[in-house]
Amino acid sequence: MKSRCLKWQVQMCIVFCIISTGLAQIRYSIPEEMKRGLFIGDIGKDLGIDLKRLITGKARLVIDGSQQYVQLDRDKGHLVVKERIDREQLCAQKSPCSFSLEVVLENPLELYAVTVEVHDINDNAPVFSEKEIRLEISESVPIGTHFLLDSAMDLDVGINSLQSYTLKPAHNFVLKQHNRPDGSKCAEMVLQTPLDREKQGEHALTLIAVDGGNPQRSGTIQVHIIVLDANDNAPVFSQPVYKASVVENSLKGTLVTTVNAVDADEGFNGNVTYAFTHVEESIRQTFQLDSKTGDIRVSSNIDYEKVQQYEINLQAKDPWGLTGSSKLIIEITDVNDNGPVITLTSFSSPISEDSTPGTVIALISVQDLDSGRNGQVSLFVDQNLPFKIKSSLRNYYTLVTHTVLDREQISKYNITITATDEGLPSLTSEKTVLLEISDVNDNAPRFDQNEYRTHVVENNSPGISILTLRATDADWGPNARISYRLLNDEITGISISSYISVNSDNGVVYAVRSFDYEHTKEFNIKVSAQDGGSPPLSTNVTVIICIQDQNDNSPQILYPVQSGVSLVAEMVARSADVGYLVTKVVAVDADSGQNAWLSYKLLKATDRALFEVGSQNGEIRTSRQVSDKDAVKQRLVVVVEDNGQPSRSATVNVNVAVADSFPEVLSEFSDFTHDKDYNDSLTFYLVLSLAVVSFLFIVSVIVLVSVKVYRWRQSRLFYKSNGNLPVIPSAYYPPRYADVGATGTLQHVYNYEVCMTTDSRKSDVRYVRPSSQNILITDPSSTETMQHTQKANNILEDADPDIEVSLCFNYLVFIFP
Ligand SMILES: *[C@@H]1O[C@H](CO)[C@@H](O)[C@H](O)[C@H]1NC(C)=O
Ligand SMILES: *[C@@H]1O[C@H](CO)[C@@H](O)[C@H](O)[C@H]1NC(C)=O
Numbered sequence: 001m002k003s004r005c006l007k008w009q010v011q012m013c014i015v016f017c018i019i020s021t022g023l024a025q026i027r028y029s030i031p032e033e034m035k036r037g038l039f040i041g042d043i044g045k046d047l048g049i050d051l052k053r054l055i056t057g058k059a060r061l062v063i064d065g066s067q068q069y070v071q072l073d074r075d076k077g078h079l080v081v082k083e084r085i086d087r088e089q090l091c092a093q094k095s096p097c098s099f100s101l102e103v104v105l106e107n108p109l110e111l112y113a114v115t116v117e118v119h120d121i122n123d124n125a126p127v128f129s130e131k132e133i134r135l136e137i138s139e140s141v142p143i144g145t146h147f148l149l150d151s152a153m154d155l156d157v158g159i160n161s162l163q164s165y166t167l168k169p170a171h172n173f174v175l176k177q178h179n180r181p182d183g184s185k186c187a188e189m190v191l192q193t194p195l196d197r198e199k200q201g202e203h204a205l206t207l208i209a210v211d212g213g214n215p216q217r218s219g220t221i222q223v224h225i226i227v228l229d230a231n232d233n234a235p236v237f238s239q240p241v242y243k244a245s246v247v248e249n250s251l252k253g254t255l256v257t258t259v260n261a262v263d264a265d266e267g268f269n270g271n272v273t274y275a276f277t278h279v280e281e282s283i284r285q286t287f288q289l290d291s292k293t294g295d296i297r298v299s300s301n302i303d304y305e306k307v308q309q310y311e312i313n314l315q316a317k318d319p320w321g322l323t324g325s326s327k328l329i330i331e332i333t334d335v336n337d338n339g340p341v342i343t344l345t346s347f348s349s350p351i352s353e354d355s356t357p358g359t360v361i362a363l364i365s366v367q368d369l370d371s372g373r374n375g376q377v378s379l380f381v382d383q384n385l386p387f388k389i390k391s392s393l394r395n396y397y398t399l400v401t402h403t404v405l406d407r408e409q410i411s412k413y414n415i416t417i418t419a420t421d422e423g424l425p426s427l428t429s430e431k432t433v434l435l436e437i438s439d440v441n442d443n444a445p446r447f448d449q450n451e452y453r454t455h456v457v458e459n460n461s462p463g464i465s466i467l468t469l470r471a472t473d474a475d476w477g478p479n480a481r482i483s484y485r486l487l488n489d490e491i492t493g494i495s496i497s498s499y500i501s502v503n504s505d506n507g508v509v510y511a512v513r514s515f516d517y518e519h520t521k522e523f524n525i526k527v528s529a530q531d532g533g534s535p536p537l538s539t540n541v542t543v544i545i546c547i548q549d550q551n552d553n554s555p556q557i558l559y560p561v562q563s564g565v566s567l568v569a570e571m572v573a574r575s576a577d578v579g580y581l582v583t584k585v586v587a588v589d590a591d592s593g594q595n596a597w598l599s600y601k602l603l604k605a606t607d608r609a610l611f612e613v614g615s616q617n618g619e620i621r622t623s624r625q626v627s628d629k630d631a632v633k634q635r636l637v638v639v640v641e642d643n644g645q646p647s648r649s650a651t652v653n654v655n656v657a658v659a660d661s662f663p664e665v666l667s668e669f670s671d672f673t674h675d676k677d678y679n680d681s682l683t684f685y686l687v688l689s690l691a692v693v694s695f696l697f698i699v700s701v702i703v704l705v706s707v708k709v710y711r712w713r714q715s716r717l718f719y720k721s722n723g724n725l726p727v728i729p730s731a732y733y734p735p736r737y738a739d740v741g742a743t744g745t746l747q748h749v750y751n752y753e754v755c756m757t758t759d760s761r762k763s764d765v766r767y768v769r770p771s772s773q774n775i776l777i778t779d780p781s782s783t784e785t786m787q788h789t790q791k792a793n794n795i796l797e798d799a800d801p802d803i804e805v806s807l808c809f810n811y812l813v814f815i816f817p
Contacts, residue, residue: 032087044077057105122160122213126152128221140230152209160213198264233264235316237326248304261316336374336423350436353407374423441479441533445471458517469507471529478532487526551644553590569655585618595644604637
């Protein structure tokens, strides 16, 4: 390269020489920076000076300035480089650059001018004064803004000087180059695409300045661009829609969620504040938004049952008012905070105890404000109760009977209806209703006993209460109101009303008449207890009334027959042994038991030692050997006593004839007899008496029948006109009885009359006494009654002889068989 260059230089020199010969001035052109000693030009030749002359002439160079760039080789006549020639130093930016020198010859002094032109070579690169350009550019600068850049310096000139700039990379900026008036070049960046700090906060570019030399040289400078923020970004929420859920009844201050908006700007520009926008006051009160942190907290009570979801508009704002928005949806989660509410839509109480199972008692509706499982309610009642819940519609239930009810067992039910929801924990509510069961007449009255048995001592005072029947009825009210009623119409043909009456209200059984054991020992009545239901129910019970004996009958001597007219005597032979059965006293007692248990005693005797009476059997036996000295006529008085308390007795006279022959007896007994025929035929009298008795029997039967018929008619009339209690109107009785008055009393008197006439009118008055006493006790109007008693006695005197006869006859009939 160098050599080529040298050749070129030499050629150049030759040209110049030819030109300069005529002018006696030589011009050489050399590149700068030639090495020392390098040939520049052949002066001798070019100037036409002989080498000898050069030597002799002491040729020398005179150079302007201080620098001796070149020197003369006198021997060769060559001009060579003496020291480094730096064009930039020599001429700076002057071009062309040359320096002049003179070749001076002495002897004769000759002067030749030589000009050496120094060509520039590209030995300098463009240089920037700084290493780096720092630029701070706001991101908001508009497109097309120019930024002047530092210029680079290139000491070279011409083509070797700075030719152009390039900028790399060229994303945002393009480079524009300008030529200054002085010819220097300057560069500026023009913003081509907007800067975005948020994308790229810094840009590093390289500005390259290149010259036109060969080889080309370049210089670079770093352009460091810092993009300054401008508030060009609105805050942006991290989500377009936020979703959060919060449990209802959350405490105040519970964090619901945190929203976050980012402002791409930095620093103050990036400060974001949050707010609710376009929200109702109620939401503002329910939730609180921390404007700095974006925390959303509960600030008042949340009730799922009122609002299930909140939709809130959010806004984020930077200090310059740029806003971003989002939406927050808060779902409220249900909590089981509402118990079921039981409402009794309808309720029927009381219900009848005969209601069939399945009868609807109540219609119940249940509400639970909660939702889902929390609001799912099940309803039930105590399983032990005869009720159950049936579900008809959703949330509607019916309470129905499950089994048959019985008011008599349980008359009221406290039914507790329990509703439970399925929340966790579940809530329960209860409602208690009082159901009353109304009565149905389903229970018949019940007597205390299956059968009643009572004992009444005969000769009781009429009107006494003999027994109280008690029936109970499990039903209630009128269904349990019991009335008692006699069912029998009659007893042994006699109207029941003359025997017994029953108080229909309290069941007390009264004896209407005085009972006679000897007449009736026992009788049954049937009593019905009937309740007041509709239809009524009744129960029958049998009452057995046993009449107890009283010692009201004296023993009756049947044998020996006592007669005023006839004389009966037993014969005892004188030869009779000890223990000979003389006769037997036969007696009966109409009473029974102890009262009829007879004992016999010898009361009086002509000779007490001769006879004895068997106390049990009434047998009269000899107690010793009969002797001849014993009187023919023996008279014994035997007393017959019953065992009653007090005891009653009867005496009998027994005539005994102690004789061997009948005439003996007759002579002895002659004072006894009133009728001579008697002795002849005792049997005749017996036969006669039998005939009389038979006659009387027939008569008495007729009388008895007629009396019965009469009474029956009377009682029929009586029965018609009276209720249970025999109130006997006086009109049915003879006037003498009429003023006896009081209920039933007449009848009793009449009864007594009958009783009294059982014995002969001449005999005991004993029946009269108890009768009058009884009347005195029972009748409240006592003074009057006394008189009545007297009258009654009179009546007895005049009593119907027929009845007397008939009853006497009864005894006789009893005797003979
Ligand atoms: C029903 O409940 C009420 C209140 O608890 C109580 O006073 C009443 O005695 C109860 N009745 C019955 C029949 O259990
Ligand atoms: C009670 O007796 C009456 C009359 O004999 C009869 O009609 C009725 O059926 C009886 N009642 C009962 C419950 O036995």
